[in-house]
Amino acid sequence: MKKDKSTEKQFLEYLDRLLAGEEISPGDDVSDEVRSALEHARKMLAFRQEPSAEFRAELRKRLLRQIAEKQAPVVRRQGFGERMADIFPPRPVLVAVTSTVLVVLLIFVGTFWYSSRGGAPAPSTERAAAPSAAEYSVRLPANIMPEDVAFAAETSLSAKSGQAAVYRIQSTDITTESVTALGQRLGFSGEAAFIDGGTKIAMYDGAGEDMRQLIVWTASGAVEYGYVEPEKLYPSYPSELPSQPEAENIAYDFLQQADLLPPGYHSLAKIKDETTVIAGGGYSVSQRYAAPAAEAAPSAPSAPAAPGAPLGTTYWLVGFPFFVNGMEATGPGSKIEVSVGDGGEVVRLLWSWRQMSPLGTDNIISEKQAFQDLIQGKGSLEVPLDCRQVVLEQVQLKYWLDPPSEQQAYAVPVYEFTGQCLDKNGKTLEDFTAWTKALATN
Known part of the structure; x- marks a missing residue:
């Protein structure tokens, strides 16, 4: 050391x-x-x-x-507070189980989420004059890439500019009373209090390994819930997990109980196609599974059995979609996730929702121009220092959402690029995600 x-x-x-x-x-x-x-x-x-x-x-x-x-140091498991304190924490390995029962390794990037509810009063309806495009602020991460990296595109890029909607994010007034009410819906007793210089409001319940923590960021309304000790998320004993469909229902019911279902989430069936269930654990697991054959009933064949959790899985990570008027959101505040652990218990929640109102439309640059901006270092791209080629595979127009510690006024479109980083021998190092601003400046 x-x-x-x-x-x-x-x-x-x-x-x-x-x-x-x-x-x-x-x-x-x-x-x-x-x-x-x-x-x-x-x-x-x-x-x-x-x-x-x-x-x-x-x-x-x-x-x-x-x-x-x-x-290669040995890292101890972090407690809940430590994991939540780092905007870019180490990435535990996750395993995605597809409908074809093929288990694929994924990397889960721990992030923070946004919200505008969290038991808070209704957003303010006060409306200010719409700003010009030049006044919109998109705080993308810093651009970190080697100077000699080359770029290539394996997808067609449109040269046509266009227009996209811009939204005002409605402000909320997060109070100790609103957080206390949320805590009561989650089974907490006592009253909420400010912590970290007033940037968060927190509640605690239980003791020892059973101590739970509820945190709401005052700037954004982001809600973080879970056990303080990591044993619930990464138990040292084999976990008895529900099936994937059961985990989805448990997660949805938990959001409903806490009154955290975003508008439009009227039923799980309505959003099921956009919901993901990923097997999470504290170490790498890679194995192909075959669904166990279901015994046929005498009168008719039974339905295929659902795939079980991969070896080493300690929780199901249920991710719910985040859309802005039908378009996907991106950035560190763009998802809603519920972790379902041993015995079907919800052991962690990272929740965000921003209520928005439309401001109108503004001009956006073309995909080709956005890619040129990325090449020229005007966007946000972080790749390994030994990356020699960035290969673009997909580009999408999405809406950027900031970290929970920052108060965001507008949701504006950005271009999101995804692909692979290759080393000097042409071998894949890792996947990448990059962004550039989409709004035209003139």
Whole structure:
């Protein structure tokens, strides 16, 4: 551990000098991992004439993570509060079970979600004058990519510009009374109170491993619920999980009980095609499953049995769709997820919903222009430092939603790009998701 701390301190000292514009000459005591990270930093800083403060911070975080991964430290399981405190936490491996009973490994990126309800009073109906397109603010993540990365598109890109709707996000007044009412619907006793300098309102219930926590962000109304200790989500004993369809029903009923069903979620059947159920656990699992053959009844064949949970699964992650007037939302505040664990108990909730009102339509740039903006570093793309080619496979127009700690005034369209990152040998390193602004500036 001391060696890791010393390495980190050494790297940060050199990186700070690089960021200050100084030339550096690492000594013989500098490890290969630190040398490699510093060289990447030097190249990436040279690519930008005046790196922004946001870029510097993201670069520092990315390179520290690279060094840590190469040193392969042993990480303890985090408690609920620790997991929720990090906007970009480590990604536990998840396993998706498809209707063809093929289990596919997925990576679940822990994120934070938005809301505008959370037991809060009705949104304000006060309406201000519509701003111009130049006044809309889209706070995309910093752009982190090597200077020599190449781009290729394996899908056609339209050269036609167009128009898209813009929405005003209605403000809410989150109070201790509204959070207390939400807590009571979830079985909490007592009263809610402000924490973290007034940025959140929280309630606690139970003790020890059974202690539950409810947090609502005052800026956005985002709701986070779950057990403080990770044992409920990642138990050390085999979990007895419900079937996938049962998990969907449990999750839907939980949202209904808490009065957190968004408008339009009148029944599970109406949104079932857009709902996902993913098997989650604390480590990698990869296995092909065959559905057990159902015994035929004497009079008629029985229905096929539902696939069971993959080995190592500790909870079902039920994800509900987030649409803005029929179009998908994206960004760190764009989903609603319920984790169903041992015995069918809901062990975690990450909930967001933003009530919106239309402002009108504005001009948007073409897909081809947006892709050129991404190539020129005007968007948000984070790829591994050894990525040599970015291969675009799909582009979609979506609505961006900010982190829960920030109050968002407008929901505006962005272009979302997805594809693969390839190394120098043409092998896939990982999938990527990137964004650029869609609104035309003139």
